[in-house]
Amino acid sequence: MPANLPPQYFEAERRYREAKTPHEKIHALKQMYAVMPKHKGTEKLQGDIKRRISKLNEEIQHAKKTGVRRHTEYVRREGAGQIVLIGPPNSGKSSLVKALTHGQPEVASYPFTTKKPFPAMMPYEDIQIQLVDMPPISETYYEGWISNIVRECDIVLIVVGLDDLDPDGNLKTIFSHLADSGIRFTGEDVKREDLPDFRTVKKKTILILNKTDLGGASIARDLIKPVIGDIPIIEVSCRTGEGIESLPAQFYQALRVIRVYTKVPGKKPDMSKPYVVPKGTTILDIAGQIHKDFRENLKYARVWGHARYDGQAVGKEYVLQDGDIIELHI
Numbered sequence: 001m002p003a004n005l006p007p008q009y010f011e012a013e014r015r016y017r018e019a020k021t022p023h024e025k026i027h028a029l030k031q032m033y034a035v036m037p038k039h040k041g042t043e044k045l046q047g048d049i050k051r052r053i054s055k056l057n058e059e060i061q062h063a064k065k066t067g068v069r070r071h072t073e074y075v076r077r078e079g080a081g082q083i084v085l086i087g088p089p090n091s092g093k094s095s096l097v098k099a100l101t102h103g104q105p106e107v108a109s110y111p112f113t114t115k116k117p118f119p120a121m122m123p124y125e126d127i128q129i130q131l132v133d134m135p136p137i138s139e140t141y142y143e144g145w146i147s148n149i150v151r152e153c154d155i156v157l158i159v160v161g162l163d164d165l166d167p168d169g170n171l172k173t174i175f176s177h178l179a180d181s182g183i184r185f186t187g188e189d190v191k192r193e194d195l196p197d198f199r200t201v202k203k204k205t206i207l208i209l210n211k212t213d214l215g216g217a218s219i220a221r222d223l224i225k226p227v228i229g230d231i232p233i234i235e236v237s238c239r240t241g242e243g244i245e246s247l248p249a250q251f252y253q254a255l256r257v258i259r260v261y262t263k264v265p266g267k268k269p270d271m272s273k274p275y276v277v278p279k280g281t282t283i284l285d286i287a288g289q290i291h292k293d294f295r296e297n298l299k300y301a302r303v304w305g306h307a308r309y310d311g312q313a314v315g316k317e318y319v320l321q322d323g324d325i326i327e328l329h330i
C-alpha cells in the first residue's frame with residue numbers, strides 16, 4: 001500500500017465500496033483521487049483510479065445509448081425567476097405545482113407519474129414566477145438532463161412527503177446524483193464569487209415538507225436536518241392547503257429580486273409591467289437596460305417610493321428598492 005494516504009482517502013474508498021450506482025462510484029473515485037497526494041509512490045494507484053472512472057463512464061454512456069427513454073429535455077425560462085421542483089417519487093411535486101399555478105400537471109397515487117419537465121407560471125402580485133415540475137429522483141432512476149435544468153435555475157425546491165419512510169436516505173440519494181454533475185445545495189443566497197470553480201455550482205434551495213395533514217412532521221424534521229444543513233424547511237399540505245398561501249411571497253423573497261416601474265416626465269407611471277432586477281441594482285444599471293442612450297447620457301433620476309420624499313432627485317449610484325418608480329433624465 002502506498003504511503004501517506006490521508007484519512008479522507010479511506011473515507012472516500014469506503015463510500016466507493018458502498019456505492020450502488022455508477023454515478024455514486026464515480027463520485028467516490030473522484031474524491032479518492034482529489035485527496036490523495038500526487039507523487040511517485042501513488043502513481044500506480046492514480047492510474048488505477050482513472051481507469052476505473054473511465055470504465056464507469058463507458059458503462060453510463062452505454063446504458064444511455066441502449067436505454068429506452070433516453071433523451072434530453074430543456075425548459076425555456078420565462079417570468080421573474082425560475083424555480084425547479086425535485087424530490088423522491090410521490091412526494092407531491094406535481095400537487096404543489098397544481099396548487100400554485102393554473103397548470104394541470106398529472107397527479108397520481110403511484111410513483112413515477114411525472115416523466116418530463118412541466119413548466120407553469122405562478123402569479124405573485126403583479127408578476128409571474130416560473131415553476132418547473134420534474135420527474136422524481138431515486139436510487140435507480142435518474143435522468144441526466146435533470147442536472148442541466150437544475151444547473152440553470154434560480155432556486156431549487158426539494159419536496160419531501162411525510163409518508164416517506166426514508167426521507168434522509170432519499171435526500172442523500174438526490175444530493176449524490178446531483179453532486180456527480182457538480183451541483184451542491186445551500187440555504188444561503190448564492191453570489192457568483194462563492195462558486196469554488198466554474199464546474200461546481202451552489203444552488204439556493206428550500207425544502208418543502210409536504211403532507212402535514214398526515215402528521216409526524218417533527219420526526220421527519222429531526223431525520224432530515226442533519227442531511228440538509230442550512231437549507232430552510234417550509235411545512236405545507238397540498239391536500240388541506242396549509243402553508244400554501246404564503247409560498248409565493250416566500251419564493252419571491254428567496255429570488256432576491258426587486259420590481260422597478262418607470263415613468264416619463266409629466267406622465268403617469270407605467271404600473272403594468274415592472275422591470276424585475278436583482279437586489280442591489282442601481283439607477284445606472286437599470287438605465288442601460290431601458291435604453292442605451294440612458295446609460296451613456298444619464299444625468300440624474302427622480303424616484304418615487306423609498307427615497308426620502310416623492311420625486312426626489314438621485315444620482316446614478318442610487319440603489320433601487322422593491323416598488324420604486326423612476327424617471328430618467330438626460
Ligand SMILES: Nc1nc2c(ncn2[C@@H]2O[C@H](COP(=O)(O)OP(=O)(O)OP(=O)(O)O)[C@@H](O)[C@H]2O)c(=O)[nH]1
Binds near residue numbers: 089106115213214236
Ligand atoms: N395526504 C396528502 N397527500 C398528498 C398531498 N400532496 C399530494 N398528495 C398525494 O400524493 C400522491 C402523489 O402526488 P404527486 O403530486 O403526483 O407527487 P409527485 O411528487 O409529483 O410524484 P411523481 O411525479 O411520481 O414523482 C397523490 O396521491 C397525491 O394526491 C398532501 O398534502 N397530503
Ligand SMILES: [Mg+2]
Binds near residue numbers: 093094095106107113
Ligand atoms: Mg409528479
